[in-house]
Structures are given as C-alpha cells and as structure tokens.
Amino acid sequence: MSAESPSSGSLGWFRRSLLGLTGVIVAGLLATAAMLRPNAQGLGTHQQLGLPPCSSRVWFGVRCPACGMTTSWAYLTKGNVVGSIRSNAAGFLLGLAAMASAPWMLITALRGRPPLGYPNEVAALIAVSGIAAVMVAEWLYRVL
Numbered sequence: 712m713s714a715e716s717p718s719s720g721s722l723g724w725f726r727r728s729l730l731g732l733t734g735v736i737v738a739g740l741l742a743t744a745a746m747l748r749p750n751a752q753g754l755g756t757h758q759q760l761g762l763p764p765c766s767s768r769v770w771f772g773v774r775c776p777a778c779g780m781t782t783s784w785a786y787l788t789k790g791n792v793v794g795s796i797r798s799n800a801a802g803f804l805l806g807l808a809a810m811a812s813a814p815w816m817l818i819t820a821l822r823g824r825p826p827l828g829y830p831n832e833v834a835a836l837i838a839v840s841g842i843a844a845v846m847v848a849e850w851l852y853r854v855l
Contacts, residue, residue, distance in 0.1 A: 721823040734816030737809050744784035744806075749791070753798040756782040776850040780805070801846035808838070 722730070743760070750756045754774065758764060760781075767775035783802030786794035787810075795803040819825045 722819070727820045727823055730816045731820030734813050734820060737813040737816065741784070741788060741806075741809055741813060744781065745788035747781065747785040749782045749785040749789070749794060749798070753794075754779040754782055756785050773854045774850070776801070776846050784809075799846075800849050801842050804842045804845060808842070 747756050747759050755764065763769075765775055765778050767773055768778065777799070779799035780802035783795045783798040783800075784806045786792075786798060787803060787806040792803070795806065815825065815827070
C-alpha cells in the first residue's frame with residue numbers, strides 16, 4: 712500500500728502538508744475574526760480589513776448571500792452566538808465548522824493520522840449542503 716493511502720495508517724508528506732497549510736489558513740481566518748470589532752448593523756465588519764463595501768449592496772441595494780459572514784465570525788469568536796446567528800446564520804455554521812476542523816487538520820498534519828478517525832464523506836456532504844441551504848434560505852428571506 713502507498714504511504715499516501717489513508718488505509719495504510721499514516722498520511723504521506725504531501726497530504727500532511729496540504730492539511731497543515733489548510734489548517735493554518737483556517738486558524739488564521741478565525742484569529743483575524745477574533746481581532747475584529749463586530750459592526751452593530753450585522754454587516755460591514757470586513758471593511759476594517761481595508762476591503763470595500765459589498766458590491767451587491769452598493770449596486771443593487773440588497774444584501775448578497777455572504778453579507779454579514781465576517782461579522783458573524785467576529786461575534787462567534789467572542790462567544791456571542793446570538794449576534795453571530797443574527798448577522799448570518801450560514802456564517803455561524805461555517806464558523807463552527809472552522810473551529811472544529813482547524814485543530815483536526817493541524818493535529819492530523821502533525822501526527823500523520825487523524826485523532827478521531829477520518830470524516831464520513833456522506834456526513835460532510837450533508838453538512839455542506841445544509842449550510843448552503845441555510846445561506847440561500849436566509850438570503851431569500853432578507854431580500855424578499
């Protein structure tokens with residue numbers, strides 16, 4: 712069996728490197744969100760990073776599906792679950808996924824094998840589909 716195969720017990724250097732890099736990026740996003748001050752409007756927090764206002768709001772006067780996600784993460788990293796959900800419910804769910812996956816990826820990269828086993832692909836697909844459905848439903852509710 713190949714050293715890259717999950718069934719061989721230990722991941723190879725390439726997969727470990729990818730997992731480690733991805734884990735560092737996700738942890739960095741969470742750390743950045745933790746340093747931001749959530750905007751009381753529930754959106755616009757990303758502008759503290761020097762980014763422009765949402766183009767959808769500027770051009771069409773409506774929120775895009777991602778409006779409020781940065782604010783949601785900023786609230787979540789400060790423990791304000793209600794503020795996080797009110798800003799963007801899908802952002803709250805993505806933030807929870809990031810909080811769970813970053814340590815898992817980093818530990819797996821360091822050890823070469825996952826601490827609690829490999830994720831179930833069907834469960835992951837259901838979770839991603841569920842978050843996407845929440846994002847679309849919330850966006851439709853806000854614009855209609």
